[in-house]
Amino acid sequence: EHRAVMEAAFVYGTIHQFVLTTEAALLKATGSDDPDVSSAWLLFCHCQRATDPAQPCRRTALAQPLTLLNIHRHLKLMGAPLVTEVAEDPEKVSTVHLQLGLPLVFILSQRETYEADRRTAEFVAWQLLGKAGVALLSRDLVDLNVLHRSNVALKTPDEGMPIQYLVLEDTDEVITLVEDKNKVKQIQEDEEKEEEEEEEDEDEKESNNQDIQDDQVVEAVSRDKKRELPLEQVLVLTEENFHSSLSEAAQTVVLFYASWEAVSLAVLRSYSEVADHLKGTPGVLLSRVNCWDWPGICTQENVTQFPTIKIYGKGEKSVTYDGMWGTEELTSFIILSRVSCPLKLATMDEAEGYLRGEFPPELSSHHHTSLLGVFSTATSEAREAFEEAGNILSGHVMMGTYFEDDGLALSRKYSVSPPALLLARSGGRSVEGISLSKQSVQDMVQMIRYELLDIFPEITVQNLPQYLQLTKPFLILFSDGDISQMESKEMLKLAKGRPQQAFVACWLNLKKTPVGYGILRTYFAAVPSLPVLVWVNLHAGGQVFQFPPEQSITEVNILSWLEKLQAGLETPSCTLSEEDWKPPLPAYDFLQMMEAAVPELPLHTSHHPGDMPAQHPPESPGGDTATREEPSQESMAGKAGSPGRDLRGTAPRLAAREKQGRRHSEL
């Protein structure tokens, strides 16, 4: 240490004055709390900058071990200007600090606050002296594309790391930021080494995991394969009985599946439950075709993927099921498919009854929203479109049609003019009228689907896709159990507030949809106190914002929070990963194995003749080994033939006989 200081003094003696001391009193006076007497330390006294000679000079201790290099570095840092003023893009700024591997802190300044910012910068700079550089960046001179509220930026010496812009409240935060960074870096470096090792381990582990099933459906099905399914209610169809069976019941449901395919086997399990639910329902026959046994039927019925469910009416064309592969959904589809869609209602009474929820007996269990199309003579075009839409939505929606000629009584009652749509929600307790302006079938289907969506739904695994299709941000209230009436009221107000909602307001019952905990954990690392209101930009950017938990959930509070969100004044809690779904694990690289095992395999040459330096084994310089091997094989085969039986070459052998004979005589 002494030598390092002496050498430094030799170099820097003309610039700085070097003092050596072993005086204990002086050591105490330097203010070290816990002077480690056994080792030396170096202090830089900023006496040159001192304005008041009565005050002691500021001092900066060298934090690193006393080596020539560290002393040199320290002197350099001490010699650098305390605060650098910057008027260019911070990305391009480079100072002594960055060159020496230290971070650079920018204090973002404006003309109005320049003096104060300058003082702050200097204060921070003194604190960070030797640990980081401080620069004062004037926002008026540089066009920064960052949040207006940001006041500090941090540039790290690592190449390619973006500058972080931060909103900090006091100077301590700046200091801890830098000091922690350094600490974190230290730890990271250590960890990286470990991680590298770990990663290697993981690599190994991963390649060993290749043969472990990571498909949840396949694994679940194969774990369940020994259980015999209760399929007594489900008729097995074959090539022989397929067509005859279709004419037996009014409605034949056919599940086309492959007995080796996991997804169809998973559906088969739900299907057996459906069969159980529908046991004894007249006119409905549940059946199945195993396409692995009867590929002919499946091709003929145009089944190209597994599973497929088709419902065959007597003599009618079939309907392909396109809903969720769940017991409830499928059961309800089959039940709804039993009545024609739309249902023709002849009289005013029938129509009124329908709106009250008096359905044909087959549908006694139906409690969802139902639709009634009301038409007059002049609107047959709309009625045809509505009927076509009914065909498409058959099984999903309860639809009726009423052709009005008795003085427009129904329209008047619900104050709409035909063509119009009446929606009876929650078993007829509320009826809503909508006039039908769009005439195309597709538009009508779209509109009906949209109208059936709830204003403030409880989001579930089953209904999410319907709301996803709106491609809007989600405002979700996560609640442990039912939400309170107050919250429900406020949220409903909010949801109804604007006619053209820019977002989907919904809530999630964690008791009913426990997977919601998984969502919260991804958003906040740990589950926050409930209920929690979250804004998720699912389709644009993926930012997740948490409604301040200290505020109460009221329409006003939420609206003002949303405004702040829109203005970019809030920082997201997290951003959803936008990564692609890559293969979970590598495949066996058979190509490489084949090349390794058969190095002379001229696999390379076919594609890239230039790509393979020195891949050929040296013993085959001229050409491929395969051609060289062939003749040798042939000669082997020649040798293998037993002498005496071989006619080939008999003549030469006979010619050589004389010689042999002579040898015999010699013997």
Add this chain to the structure above:
Amino acid sequence: AAYFLQQAGRDYVVFERSHAPGSFFALYPRHRKLISINKQYTGKSNSEFNLRHDWNSLLSHDRRLLFRHYSRDFFPHADTMVRYLEDFASLLELRVQYNTAIIHVTLERNEQAWNGHYFLLTDQDRKNYKCSSLLVATGTWVPNVVNFPGSEYVEGYETVSINPEDFAGQTVLILGRGNSAFETAENILGVTNFIHMVSRSRVRLSWATHYVGDLRAINNGLLDTYQLKSLDGLLEGDLEDLAIVKDKKGKLHITLRFYLENGNISAGIDSITLPQDELDNFATRAPYDRVIRCLGWKFDFSIYNRSLRMMPGKGNIKKYPQIKPSYESRGTRGLFVLGTASHSVDFRKSAGGFIHGFRYTTRAVHRLLENRHHGVPWPSTVYPITQLTNSIIKRVNEASGLYQMFSVLADIILLRELLPKSAFEYLEEYPTGVLAELEMQTGRKAPNGLFVIIMEYGRNFSGADKDVFYYNRAVGEAQHAWQSNFLHPVIYYYKRLPTEREMKLRPPEWPLPRPDAIHHIVEDFLTDWTAPNAHILPLRRFLENCLSTDLRSFFAESCFLFAFTHQKLPPFCQQGYVRMQGLVGSEGLRRHAVQAGLLQDYTLTDFSGDRPPDSHDRSRDQLLRDQVIPVRPLQHLVKAKDE
């Protein structure tokens, strides 16, 4: 071919020399036992699969026309085949003009014609016919003969007596070592003194070579009697070196052309040197009563005008006309060779020379022609990418064309759009030899790469001199699948269609050029490749890594979680759940998935932190976390592929 043309509504006519179809089978095989198997039972009802073990039926939609309805014999009688072919032609109302022997074929140049010329055919009555496209399915019916001194004493297989009593107490020499030779020997084995068999090459056993044209076990009784020293025997020798002389008693002696050239033939038998005169233990020194020639057949080249340039192949395929891998003649555009005569494409490799093989190649030619002349693209089905693994598994388990015509016909998967909206197009049984011309030949496009699915035997497993029964001949583990010996599916992945040049420069014994990645599905004792872990899982990983995506299936609950925690969804969720077709799954299945550690049960966990460390299997836990946390890209994998 007639059936396919009929189905497509094309204008065609079939000329048949005889008065009935299948006249070859009216005479051959001489001993009337077909060696093509007619399996009644396979334990499966899958009609496509069952064709793998039905070597006699032709392809048609009519289920009555399955050979098992005609015969219950495992090796049926040849008359049954004649009857079957008659029914096939009449039930399907094929346009066949019988008793018409085409004796001359020539070309007539015409700019308007499909191929720049018409084919002019002349029959035995000098009647002329003109057509745009000529399909030649005349088989190989001209018996091969050899000429050597004394070959006039040789009887031919086509005329030799089939009554064993005619051979009682006789000594017989048979020339040739194919199935017809052994069939002839088998017939008379019990009544002769002994039988010797001579041919140039050593015996090739079909169970060792996996080629059905080699000696079948049903005919190989003589191998037994030879190896058990029961007087019969096999010898190798070039028939061209041979000479036969008849002595005064009518016995036939084997000698060598070498001696006849030196000696004086006119002087009679006594002056001719016999080998045993010099080498007194000469193998075939015993005289024979009869010599029978069973040397197979060749294509009839005689009826074609020189302008058609119908040339014999070179080397061991000289009995067949030269054709391209598309079955089109090398000499004449628009002339296609079908059936047995087209076997040069896969001679001694696959089954193209036999009914159970050429029924598929004929269909392939029909599809090529439909595209070329009528603009009907090769039939294909479009599937979403989530069905990729399934579509392959389905085909490799049931497809009969891939199985019979292994390494010759391939299923092709054309990747249509790039991820994530990916879909693919599936083409069945396309000839691998013309892979480079795929876009032109099928009318389908391959802009984003393709998979080629074929069946292969292990490269060094079969052969005439190989021991195919050695211990550990079968591979059981998926990770060693590339070493599989028995017929197993192999999938080649190309980022782009191989070029003509790459096809030419492909490694010897490889059906296809070097792919960008390859996958072998491990051979299976039951040829049932539906095991979730040994067959489907490695295949999925291969496909995933080729496409750089995640092809796992997920329950709706997982998709729900991903929808809220990822900006992008795996294809299964994207194409199922998001379109309201999520897999809800029964409660029991969910429990199994949770137990497997592949689905997290959030009702049970404590919500403060991570899962309690009581999980049994750390690696499973890792997999689980991979789903909940954004999946890390596997850098090393990408690197490995780049390299």
